[in-house]
Amino acid sequence: MTVKDCKQALKESIIKNMMSKKYNFKQAQFFITVNDLASLPQQSIKEIAVCGRSNAGKSSLLNRLTNQTRLAFTSKTPGRTQHINYFSISNTSDNSAADTFLVDLPGYGYAKVPEKIRAHWVGLLSDYLISRPQLVGLVLIMDSRHPLKELDYTMLRFFSSTGKPIHIVLSKSDKLNNQEKTAVLHLVKSTLHDDGFTNFSVQLFSAPKRQGIEDVESVLNSWLYSESSISDKECLHDK
Numbered sequence: 213m214t215v216k217d218c219k220q221a222l223k224e225s226i227i228k229n230m231m232s233k234k235y236n237f238k239q240a241q242f243f244i245t246v247n248d249l250a251s252l253p254q255q256s257i258k259e260i261a262v263c264g265r266s267n268a269g270k271s272s273l274l275n276r277l278t279n280q281t282r283l284a285f286t287s288k289t290p291g292r293t294q295h296i297n298y299f300s301i302s303n304t305s306d307n308s309a310a311d312t313f314l315v316d317l318p319g320y321g322y323a324k325v326p327e328k329i330r331a332h333w334v335g336l337l338s339d340y341l342i343s344r345p346q347l348v349g350l351v352l353i354m355d356s357r358h359p360l361k362e363l364d365y366t367m368l369r370f371f372s373s374t375g376k377p378i379h380i381v382l383s384k385s386d387k388l389n390n391q392e393k394t395a396v397l398h399l400v401k402s403t404l405h406d407d408g409f410t411n412f413s414v415q416l417f418s419a420p421k422r423q424g425i426e427d428v429e430s431v432l433n434s435w436l437y438s439e440s441s442i443s444d445k446e447c448l449h450d451k
């Protein structure tokens with residue numbers, strides 16, 4: 213195979229992936245709830261985790277992404293029920309061969325939870341973020357009016373040590389005017405850049421206005437397909 217042929221094959225495979233093998237997040241199905249790290253699924257199935265401070269808008273984003281009302285369930289004592297919810301997703305139209313998990317991590321930082329319990333959960337979350345080989349990327353949700361709180365930084369630091377990508381979703385963008393939207397995007401990007409973070413992306417999101425959902429889908433798809441496409445390197449080896 214010549215380099216030209218290989219590049220053509222690469223192009224075709226990327227287009228094919230984009231056209232036909234998109235993950236169908238709308239068909240996400242509830243899989244399991246776990247309360248501790250020892251009970252995490254054993255399967256070597258790719259995972260994408262979603263985390264954020266309590267009230268940042270995680271359930272609203274997951275609802276928009278998956279159309280699952282079960283995800284909307286909010287506890288009467290938020291921040292106390294600390295479950296990790298697994299949802300299976302697939303790139304087949306009928307979800308018949310689920311090969312990825314969307315992992316809904318517990319919200320952190322809820323003020324009324326005793327400090328000891330909060331610290332315990334931050335410890336569990338960071339253990340999961342650092343040591344889970346199945347994890348391919350982290351979606352971190354922050355209220356666009358209150359970005360980059362201390363615990364967000366804690367999560368960012370732990371996860372960025374793995375070298376895996378982080379996608380930051382700035383929620384409730386409908387509460388901002390255009391100038392404020394531009395400003396918060398710039399603030400988050402430049403602050404993280406100055407702090408030495410590299411493998412991250414940032415977007416705005418509004419659940420009621422349904423703005424930004426395609427951007428989230430396209431980032432998640434790029435993570436899920438990044439390993440399966442042929443690389444330029446392989447093409448050159450094939451000369």
Ligand SMILES: Nc1nc2c(ncn2[C@@H]2O[C@H](COP(=O)(O)OP(=O)(O)O)[C@@H](O)[C@H]2O)c(=O)[nH]1
Nearest residue numbers: 266267268269270271272383384417418419420
């Ligand atoms: N205006 C607006 N409100 C939102 C948005 N996302 C979430 N909310 C509201 O913020 C509150 C917390 O949202 P929720 O999704 O339950 O947050 P969670 O605790 O992170 O799961 C709820 O009252 C939501 O209706 C958004 O994009 N725009």
Ligand SMILES: [Mg+2]
Nearest residue numbers: 270271286319
């Ligand atoms: Mg929630």
